[in-house]
Amino acid sequence: MNDPEASNECIVLARVPGETLEPADFELRGEQLALTDPGGDVTVAASTFGLNAGLRTRLGTGHSTTLGPAIDPGDTPRSDAIGTVTASDRPDIQVGDLVTGLLPWARVSTVDGGGLRVLSPDADPLRHLTILGHVGKTAHTALMTVGRLRAGETVWIPAAAGGVGSCAVQIALRAGAHVIASAGSPAKLDHLRDTLGVADVFDRHEDLAQALERHAPDGLDVYLDLVGGDSLRTGLEMLREHGRAVVAGLAGAAPTRPILQDSAELISRRISMIGMSVTDYPHAQSDLEAFVEHHEERRPFVASATTHHGLAEMPRAFCALFSSEVIGRGVVDLRNEPGPATPGPRS
């Protein structure tokens, strides 16, 4: 094995992004030493990263959010990742272990091993960055624990071809729900229909209320909010009695527009609207794994992702999340040479 510290590289935020995020807002830097957190006790050589659009809300704003600390110019963002341990001061993590957790956008870094989880040596990285990863965990907790989605109920999932959305539609279908999914391009709608098996799909550029009335004439039981703004407003309007709006993400990542909310409406339909972060649910990972294991044999899950190759491609891969070209989770694979993105359900 090469000495990873000698050839370490990382991505930093180069400047405060403008309204539209650009790859040039980031910079690839060579570093002499591995990135080291204070108290870091496990060194990991990263192999694969899974990106989240929500990170955008912390780039250059100076504001930390519930999703993590502010990322200012000079800082290295972090994302879910999978890597191999090259050094460890922890008894429960060994050199050579395959681990997953939040890692800096770098080839090598030394982090708090308490945040890492050891995977089996033959684990499929793509599966662990999609249906078994943070996005799958968010989707499962939002729908099943917070939203209490039951068989026969109707759920609308916007941004359904995205990282969380593509897990959510698969989970909701297996839970026996009537799933309505929307997305922003014909390729995404095809993916939802043909690859993920959602019968009721519509283009998000349609009039949302009209589309929902067509697909869910009796209203919604659950609305999984991943975008805010107009979708949230329409989702709430379409909830039937005892409907639940689970507010779990900001896929648009631009500041959402506030919506008007009337308390008489909340009471008369007994609607709830619940903001959540999966970090609050200590059993989320094991609950997700039990669900996936239970359903996997009868109807296997698809690891829905678009993979870019090489650390240098990370800024472009991240910016692509805000175009309509990424289907499934945006993933960056460091194990191959840099190259063009491979769109599709699996890399």
Add this chain to the structure above:
Amino acid sequence: MNDPEASNECIVLARVPGETLEPADFELRGEQLALTDPGGDVTVAASTFGLNAGLRTRLGTGHSTTLGPAIDPGDTPRSDAIGTVTASDRPDIQVGDLVTGLLPWARVSTVDGGGLRVLSPDADPLRHLTILGHVGKTAHTALMTVGRLRAGETVWIPAAAGGVGSCAVQIALRAGAHVIASAGSPAKLDHLRDTLGVADVFDRHEDLAQALERHAPDGLDVYLDLVGGDSLRTGLEMLREHGRAVVAGLAGAAPTRPILQDSAELISRRISMIGMSVTDYPHAQSDLEAFVEHHEERRPFVASATTHHGLAEMPRAFCALFSSEVIGRGVVDLRNEPGPATPGPRS
């Protein structure tokens, strides 16, 4: 006993009310026969009524709500009441039983006995129309079941000197919460402080955010929304992480103004906002009674009410709910001759 049907009287809505409700919007009518519901099987001579401001939203609007059917001109409103059974076709309800349930504003009526509950012969009507009645049940369910209020947590209760509010502050104090109560007159604030034992009170005409920052510098865990509009907006703004806004009433009864709600805020503080109606909770009455019994001996509950006397006073008593003169629940006692209202914690 006189023949109650011979002298029956009821109150009907006389006209569609204008912006300000007036006693002249109602009319006292003599009826030859008792008011009889289709399928009614128990005849009750009413003795005491407990009024709710929420009824206002159904008067002359042509719109039924979750709280009950529309009340158009010529219709007789219904409220919680206590009365004595004068005839019964049901095996579980006997002539002479003291019962409570929703009754028309009339001396005598024949209703579905399935909606009635038999009380012990020596039951205190005022207690059963306040802390043990619909308002107590709403307050207990909203705070404890839906709001999951725990000892040590901070709750703000607006309209705290009203029917639901005066029960809610007593329940929250006994649950060990830090209670902040607001109301609209010095007499109401005195009542909250001196009679109900709330240390932290403020006038609702104050700047709400400033008052709350003074009384709850660390924010709120629970906000019991009984009014909507500005209070709801401020309550949500003041919720700390994992705070719950329980939307349970419309004390103002005028249409509430919608508020702006931002999904990023809901997520970052993991706030929930839950519209509820106590009618959805089949165990609400027994849960309430267990709570009251558990706490009664150590710290007795106050039946907080303002009592008017005589059926003819019903319209005036109802309109008074929208002034600032009624402390506790507005109650009308039919057992005495008409007379002026008796304000205060107990009639």
